[in-house]
Amino acid sequence: MHPLRQTIDAVVPIDPGAMAQAREHQDRLTKPRGSLGVLEDVAVRLAGIAGACPPPLPTPVALAVFAADHGVHAQGVSPWPQEVTAQMVANFTAGGAVANAFAAQVGASLTVVDVGVASDLPPAPGLLSRKVAYGTADLSEGPAMTGEQAAEALAAGVRVAADLVASGNRCLVTGDMGIANTTASAALISVFTGRDAAAVTGRGTGVDDAMYHHKIDVVQRALRVNGLEGAVPEGPEAAVRALAAVGGLEHAAIAGFVLGAAAARVPVILDGVIAGSAALAAAAIAPDAIGYCVAGHRSAEPGHAVALAHLGLRPLVDLELRLGEGTGGLLAHPIVTAAARVMHDVATFDSAGVADKDA
Numbered sequence: 001m002h003p004l005r006q007t008i009d010a011v012v013p014i015d016p017g018a019m020a021q022a023r024e025h026q027d028r029l030t031k032p033r034g035s036l037g038v039l040e041d042v043a044v045r046l047a048g049i050a051g052a053c054p055p056p057l058p059t060p061v062a063l064a065v066f067a068a069d070h071g072v073h074a075q076g077v078s079p080w081p082q083e084v085t086a087q088m089v090a091n092f093t094a095g096g097a098v099a100n101a102f103a104a105q106v107g108a109s110l111t112v113v114d115v116g117v118a119s120d121l122p123p124a125p126g127l128l129s130r131k132v133a134y135g136t137a138d139l140s141e142g143p144a145m146t147g148e149q150a151a152e153a154l155a156a157g158v159r160v161a162a163d164l165v166a167s168g169n170r171c172l173v174t175g176d177m178g179i180a181n182t183t184a185s186a187a188l189i190s191v192f193t194g195r196d197a198a199a200v201t202g203r204g205t206g207v208d209d210a211m212y213h214h215k216i217d218v219v220q221r222a223l224r225v226n227g228l229e230g231a232v233p234e235g236p237e238a239a240v241r242a243l244a245a246v247g248g249l250e251h252a253a254i255a256g257f258v259l260g261a262a263a264a265r266v267p268v269i270l271d272g273v274i275a276g277s278a279a280l281a282a283a284a285i286a287p288d289a290i291g292y293c294v295a296g297h298r299s300a301e302p303g304h305a306v307a308l309a310h311l312g313l314r315p316l317v318d319l320e321l322r323l324g325e326g327t328g329g330l331l332a333h334p335i336v337t338a339a340a341r342v343m344h345d346v347a348t349f350d351s352a353g354v355a356d357k358d359a
């Protein structure tokens with residue numbers, strides 16, 4: 001049996017009945033039909049996710065930041081030293097990162113999960129040690145992970161989602177920290193969408209022109225060396241193989257986190273390009289999982305828009321962010337909450353005695 005089989009089987013399509021009810025309810029509220037634009041779609045999706053109309057408010061909300069290192073860093077694809085991954089984990093647990101500020105702003109809890117940081121991390125409050133390896137191997141020279149490592153990281157993500165839901169959270173947000181992980185993200189997006197490396201590779205933390213062109217070459221080489229040019233992987237086995245070949249441990253964990261949220265029927269707000277690339281893997285493993293995803297924002301990384309278009313997800317916020325950590329996902333949470341609150345609080349034409357031109 002596939003190690004993810006139980007989780008995959010628990011991922012059912014979002015509920016069409018509750019969605020139809022939500023659409024009808026939207027049309028009875030005291031506003032011109034359709035006037036809340038994309039928020040109406042978000043509310044309908046939330047109803048489908050919960051199988052209830054009105055949908056529950058997406059609170060409490062929990063951010064999980066999955067941290068890991070990357071062998072491909074040795075190829076010179078990031079201007080930052082690898083040690084920054086571990087240093088930023090310490091910054092998260094000390095409360096000093098942007099994600100901490102945004103989590104405080106929207107009332108989210110923050111859990112950091114070490115799935116593959118290249119050094120031993122001292123225990124700290126809010127830090128879960130789920131280390132699968134001390135970083136991945138270099139994806140441009142061969143598979144980044146073994147199939148077992150990818151499966152272990154996926155399972156860790158599933159478990160973190162299940163535990164956060166079991167402790168009462170009703171919305172999850174993806175976060176990541178991993179120097180060089182935009183290279184693995186570009187490789188995953190190229191593999192799962194069939195688009196050229198040049199179309200999906202970006203400047204990450206801010207690489208210069210020379211490093212940018214080299215980064216595209218590295219992504220191209222990763223696909224060639226791992227035999228991933230051509231066919232787009234479909235189904236759990238091929239998806240996990242591709243994820244293992246060119247992904248990162250945090251990508252695998254985030255894919256598992258998305259599957260875990262879907263299995264628990266809780267919405268998961270996706271952050272930037274790392275989450276987008278991980279969601280492509282999750283979609284190839286269990287296509288119905290994407291119904292449970294809300295695209296929090298669109299990152300400045302070009303591959304992110306490609307991934308979201310492939311998944312059929314529309315980002316809620318577009319502020320040229322390219323930080324990661326879950327920051328764009330957190331900023332979208334009040335918008336998602338507002339979409340749900342409309343369904344609870346707003347009067348209908350009938351109840352408020354407002355004339356409905358279409359009645």
Ligand SMILES: O=C(O)c1ccc[n+]([C@@H]2O[C@H](COP(=O)([O-])O)[C@@H](O)[C@H]2O)c1
Pocket residue numbers: 077078079080176177178179180181182183203204205206207271272273274299300301304321322323324325
């Ligand atoms: O979320 C995004 O779209 C995003 C875009 C660019 C960079 N990042 C963050 O920057 C780090 C990776 O950048 P790089 O240049 O080292 O590949 C990693 O920690 C990510 O969280 C994140």
Ligand SMILES: Cc1cc2nc[nH]c2cc1C
Pocket residue numbers: 080084088176177178205323324325
């Ligand atoms: C300082 C710093 C903070 C980050 N947060 C997410 N990725 C990051 C990369 C760097 C370099």
